[in-house]
Amino acid sequence: MQNILITGGAGYIGSHICIKLQENGYQPIVFDNLSNGHRDAISNDIPFVEGDIRDAAALNKVFEDFRPAAVIHMAALIEAGASMVEPARFYEVNTAGALNLLEAMRRNACKHIVFSSTAAVYGNRDAGLLSESLEVSAENPYGRSKAMVETMLGDYASIYGFHAIALRYFNAAGADSMGRTGERHDPETHLIPLVLQTAAGQRDHIKIFGTDYDTPDGTCIRDYIHVDDLADAHVKALGHIISSDHAASDIANIGTGEGCSVKEIIELCKEVTGQDFTVVEDSRRPGDPAKLVANPAKAKEMLGWQPKYPSPRQIIEHAWNYYQTNLLKS
Numbered sequence: 001m002q003n004i005l006i007t008g009g010a011g012y013i014g015s016h017i018c019i020k021l022q023e024n025g026y027q028p029i030v031f032d033n034l035s036n037g038h039r040d041a042i043s044n045d046i047p048f049v050e051g052d053i054r055d056a057a058a059l060n061k062v063f064e065d066f067r068p069a070a071v072i073h074m075a076a077l078i079e080a081g082a083s084m085v086e087p088a089r090f091y092e093v094n095t096a097g098a099l100n101l102l103e104a105m106r107r108n109a110c111k112h113i114v115f116s117s118t119a120a121v122y123g124n125r126d127a128g129l130l131s132e133s134l135e136v137s138a139e140n141p142y143g144r145s146k147a148m149v150e151t152m153l154g155d156y157a158s159i160y161g162f163h164a165i166a167l168r169y170f171n172a173a174g175a176d177s178m179g180r181t182g183e184r185h186d187p188e189t190h191l192i193p194l195v196l197q198t199a200a201g202q203r204d205h206i207k208i209f210g211t212d213y214d215t216p217d218g219t220c221i222r223d224y225i226h227v228d229d230l231a232d233a234h235v236k237a238l239g240h241i242i243s244s245d246h247a248a249s250d251i252a253n254i255g256t257g258e259g260c261s262v263k264e265i266i267e268l269c270k271e272v273t274g275q276d277f278t279v280v281e282d283s284r285r286p287g288d289p290a291k292l293v294a295n296p297a298k299a300k301e302m303l304g305w306q307p308k309y310p311s312p313r314q315i316i317e318h319a320w321n322y323y324q325t326n327l328l329k330s
C-alpha cells in the first residue's frame, strides 16, 4: 500500500480526502498543526503527525519516517476576507509554507504532488465560465498566495522533474454523504454553515454581504461543489500523477459549472430546513469577486472526473444532516 502524505488532513476537506484515500487502497499519513483541523476528524488507523508546514525539520522527518509516494498539500489559511486584513500571514503560511514542503519533497526524492489551489486566483472577470487558460488575477492576498504556489510548481516540474496537479476548488460545501465527517470551522465564516446555524436558532440572523453586485439578484454568485466530489477529484488526480512518470505541472478547476447566488442559497436553506429566519442586507465584504463559476471541462477530460452531487439542494441536505446529527447536540 502506498503512503500518501496529506498536509492539513485533519481539516474539513482533508478529512473527506482521508476517507476516499482509504477506500481506494492508499494509506494516508496526516500532517496537521490542528489550528483549524480536529484530531477526531480522522480515524485512529491513520498515522497522525502534529506539525506545522513552516517547520522544515518536522517536514523532513515525516518524509524520512513514512517515505510517501506522493503528497496532497491542503494545509493553508483559507479565508479570503481575513487575507485583506492580515496579508503577511497568508504569504507566510500558504506561500512560504508550500515552499518548505516542496524543498522537503525535493530533498527526499518525492516528486508527486496534488495541490489545493483555489478559484480565488481568477478574481473579478467579465468572462462567463472560468477556464484554466485565463490569466490569474486574484482579488485578494489569499488568491495571490495560492497563485504563487502554482507558479512554483511549474518551476519544480521543469527544473526538478516534479509531476504536479493544482486543483482550483470552487466553493467546497456539504458533508460526507454517509455523515462520517463534515464542516466545523471555529469561527465559521462560510455561507452555507452560517445559514444553517441561523436556521437552527444558533444565530439571530444571517447577513448578506452586498446586494448591489452586477448579478441578476445583486448578490454574489458562487459555484458550490460537494466536498465528496472534491475528495474524489483528489484521488483521481493522485492516480493520474502516480501512474505516469513524466514531469508536468497541470491545473484543473473543480466545480460544477453552475452558479448560485447568496440569496438563492438562503432560500434553499429555508426550504431544506423548513425554518424561516432573519436575513439582513449588509455592505460588501472587501475582496469578494461578484461571480466565480467553473468551466469544469478540463477535469473531466484529464482526470475523468465529474460531480456526483451537482445540485446545491443536495449539498445543503447533506450539510444539514451532518449539522443536526453532530453539531446541534453539542
Ligand code: UFG
Pocket (backbone or CB within 6 Å): 078, 079, 080, 081, 118, 119, 120, 169, 170, 171, 172, 189, 190, 191, 192, 194, 206, 207, 208, 209, 210, 220, 221, 222, 262, 285, 288, 292
Ligand atoms: N457571504 C455572505 N454572508 C456571510 C458569509 C458569506 O453574504 O455571512 C457571502 C460572501 O460574501 C460570498 C459568498 O457568501 O459572496 C460565499 O462566501 P464564503 O465565505 O462561503 O466563501 P468565499 O467565496 O469567500 O471563499 C470560499 C473559500 C475560499 C475559496 C473560495 C473559492 O473560503 O477558500 O471559496 O470560490 F477560495
